Amino acid sequence: MGRSWTSYLKYALPAAMVLLSFAVAGVIGWLLFWGGLAALGGQLASRVAARLIPQKTREGFVNVVITLAGYSAIVIIAFIFLFIFKEGVAAFRAVPVGEFLKTVWQPAAEVPKYGIIPLATGTVMVTAVATVIALPLGLGTAIYLSEVAGGREREIVKPIVELLSAVPSVVYGLLGMVVLGDVIPRITGTPFRLNAVNGGLVLAVMLTPMLASLAEDALYSVPRSYRVAAFALGATRWETIRRTVVPAAASGVTAAILLSVARTLGETMAVLLATGNMAAFTVNPLSSVRTITATVAIEMGDAVFGGEHYHVLFALGVVLFSITFIVNLTSQVVMDRFARRFRG
Amino acid sequence: MAGATRAAVKPGLTAGRKIANAVMKQVFRGLTYLVVAVFGGIVAYIVVRALPVLSLTFITQPPRHGMLAGGVSTCIYGTVALLTLTSALAVPLGVAAAVYVNEFIGWGKRARVIRAAVNNLAGVPSIVFGLFGLAFFVVFLKIGASILAASLTLAVVVLPIVIVSTEEALKAVPRDYRLGSAALGATRWQTISRVTLPQAVPGIITGTILSIGRVAGETAPILFTGAAFYLPRLPDHPQEQFMELSYHIFAMATQASDITKSMPIAFGTALVLLVLVFAFNLVGILYRAKLRRKRVW
Numbered sequence: 001m002g003r004s005w006t007s008y009l010k011y012a013l014p015a016a017m018v019l020l021s022f023a024v025a026g027v028i029g030w031l032l033f034w035g036g037l038a039a040l041g042g043q044l045a046s047r048v049a050a051r052l053i054p055q056k057t058r059e060g061f062v063n064v065v066i067t068l069a070g071y072s073a074i075v076i077i078a079f080i081f082l083f084i085f086k087e088g089v090a091a092f093r094a095v096p097v098g099e100f101l102k103t104v105w106q107p108a109a110e111v112p113k114y115g116i117i118p119l120a121t122g123t124v125m126v127t128a129v130a131t132v133i134a135l136p137l138g139l140g141t142a143i144y145l146s147e148v149a150g151g152r153e154r155e156i157v158k159p160i161v162e163l164l165s166a167v168p169s170v171v172y173g174l175l176g177m178v179v180l181g182d183v184i185p186r187i188t189g190t191p192f193r194l195n196a197v198n199g200g201l202v203l204a205v206m207l208t209p210m211l212a213s214l215a216e217d218a219l220y221s222v223p224r225s226y227r228v229a230a231f232a233l234g235a236t237r238w239e240t241i242r243r244t245v246v247p248a249a250a251s252g253v254t255a256a257i258l259l260s261v262a263r264t265l266g267e268t269m270a271v272l273l274a275t276g277n278m279a280a281f282t283v284n285p286l287s288s289v290r291t292i293t294a295t296v297a298i299e300m301g302d303a304v305f306g307g308e309h310y311h312v313l314f315a316l317g318v319v320l321f322s323i324t325f326i327v328n329l330t331s332q333v334v335m336d337r338f339a340r341r342f343r344g
Numbered sequence: 345m346a347g348a349t350r351a352a353v354k355p356g357l358t359a360g361r362k363i364a365n366a367v368m369k370q371v372f373r374g375l376t377y378l379v380v381a382v383f384g385g386i387v388a389y390i391v392v393r394a395l396p397v398l399s400l401t402f403i404t405q406p407p408r409h410g411m412l413a414g415g416v417s418t419c420i421y422g423t424v425a426l427l428t429l430t431s432a433l434a435v436p437l438g439v440a441a442a443v444y445v446n447e448f449i450g451w452g453k454r455a456r457v458i459r460a461a462v463n464n465l466a467g468v469p470s471i472v473f474g475l476f477g478l479a480f481f482v483v484f485l486k487i488g489a490s491i492l493a494a495s496l497t498l499a500v501v502v503l504p505i506v507i508v509s510t511e512e513a514l515k516a517v518p519r520d521y522r523l524g525s526a527a528l529g530a531t532r533w534q535t536i537s538r539v540t541l542p543q544a545v546p547g548i549i550t551g552t553i554l555s556i557g558r559v560a561g562e563t564a565p566i567l568f569t570g571a572a573f574y575l576p577r578l579p580d581h582p583q584e585q586f587m588e589l590s591y592h593i594f595a596m597a598t599q600a601s602d603i604t605k606s607m608p609i610a611f612g613t614a615l616v617l618l619v620l621v622f623a624f625n626l627v628g629i630l631y632r633a634k635l636r637r638k639r640v641w
Contacts, residue, residue, distance in 0.1 A: 019616075020623060020626070024627060027553075027624055065440065066444045067448065070444025073461040073465050073503065073507065076500055083480045083484065084479065140371065140374075141375055144372035159625075161383075162629070164383045166621050168590050168618075169564075171561065171590075171617065173597075174610060175386060175390070178393075178607070208382075239361070266468070266471065269594065272594075273597060293469060296474075296475065297474075300568050314479070320471070320472050325467075328463065329460065332463050336456075
């Protein structure tokens with residue numbers, strides 16, 4: 001080793017800059033090449049088609065293709081439901097439902113045990129920690145960006161918040177594993193380097209920018225006239241935020257919270273790396289836990305294809321899909337109603 | 345609204361109200377800059393931890409010595425191949441879907457149902473996409489765990505993002521353009537292909553770049569659909585397995601035989617991935633900013 005890593009510090013920024021500019025050049029090159037190729041191909045095809053096929057036939061064909069594509073999202077959602085369900089429902093045939101509601105998860109044991117409770121509590125604990133931390137951060141950022149920050153500041157800070165949500169979840173997980181894995185035991189004295197608090201903190205960092213940008217959209221869509229009216233009545237900015245803007249945007253903000261918490265619930269790679277993945281039942285947030293998502297990610301590789309365990313993992317997928325589907329649909333309805341109110 | 349009239353604003357700007365206002369402003373600013381600081385800290389930490397392994401050969405050489413030395417070239421290749429195939433699959437479909445929703449049906453019940461499905465698709469947990477990819481593409485369609493299966497799965501992940509951003513770009517094209525075109529006797533498709541789409545192309549490109557950046561680091565959907573722990577050579581066929589950056593980070597962090605040697609590689613790989621993702625986002629954000637400045641309507 002020789003030199004400590006701090007001696008590399010002075011190279012860090014230039015190295016990152018050089019790398020980034022290389023990558024930007026690479027991305028632009030990549031886009032130009034493939035985009036150009038696609039555009040060229042499209043042009044050529046449409047020229048040829050224009051020569052060979054009469055306009056009516058062409059338009060009819062295009063209409064059919066676009067209509068089919070239009071329904072792709074619905075078809076895909078249906079297929080996801082169908083295929084996850086098809087594989088998952090076999091689990092309920094092999095294992096009685098009561099077995100799932102127990103507290104021992106040992107799929108590899110002589111007599112496999114599929115109690116889902118420890119996984120559920122793990123998921124809930126991690127998500128709860130994340131929500132408690134991210135709520136003030138995310139909403140505070142949203143309010144600041146929408147109500148307080150000036151145009152220029154907003155223009156700079158907002159992309160940074162967006163970049164934060166672009167960081168891949170596996171990178172967040174790595175940081176939780178290495179950094180928080182050192183810090184949390186030192187502060188709390190827990191024997192678990194990786195635990196529910198660790199995972200929760202990592203998720204909080206991921207939840208914050210998502211929450212911030214969704215909530216900011218909701219706040220931003222409150223008409224200007226509301227604020228102007230409040231100011232005209234002599235309200236300060238804080239009073240305007242607290243008594244006018246936030247109450248007016250309440251349903252939109254609630255939907256934003258629901259939506260981002262549902263995303264957190266389904267987060268996989270970060271918790272996989274940061275929570276330690278012990279499937280024992282516990283309610284101690286400083287002990288290692290394993291979430292539903294992590295269980296699927298870990299065990300699918302070892303599960304015998306088409307076996308009982310395999311189907312149980314798909315059943316976990318069904319649970320995840322159903323929860324997020326319901327939350328998404330609910331927040332969708334709330335947001336729709338909210339958006340329509342201001343569209344006038 | 346009720347909120348404003350309920351506000352019991354006392355006459356005169358009392359000191360208490362002034363202080364509350366000033367304090368809360370700083371609180372919000374503090375929270376925001378805490379988020380920014382976290383971002384800065386994360387990037388700085390990764391760069392510093394990655395520096396010991398970082399060199400040109402890290403990008404140009406494949407992993408060696410049980411993946412405890414060498415570079416990540418095979419992973420970069422896999423990621424680029426994956427993203428290329430993914431965008432080739434998702435972008436045409438997504439753009440066509442957005443054209444259907446926005447230009448063919450606009451508002452109304454059918455559009456609402458499709459938009460709800462799109463938004464719901466965007467909220468499906470990534471591991472569920474992985475399960476779906478396994479059950480549908482790998483097993484049911486018998487594609488096998490491969491670049492193709494992984495790209496198809498990722499295309500499903502990115503599809504809703506492409507649709508939403510394309511719709512936004514289409515919505516930004518003024519209605520007058522379409523009416524003008526129709527008044528000149530153009531058919532619907534002529535209007536779309538010669539007027540609406542060309543106007544929306546820059547917006548669509550931005551949206552596409554940003555959405556690809558968003559899925560570049562997705563690991564869970566490719567876990568069971570084709571990502572390989574180690575391959576000695578580059579895949580040369582879409583139905584082969586592949587190495588990929590984000591999966592490589594996961595492998596280096598959890599499954600390497602010597603953690604002291606693999607951790608720097610994990611951070612090096614994380615930096616490469618981060619730089620790639622940021623490059624996509626940076627290009628997208630800068631291009632978007634340029635578009636906004638240029639927009640005349």
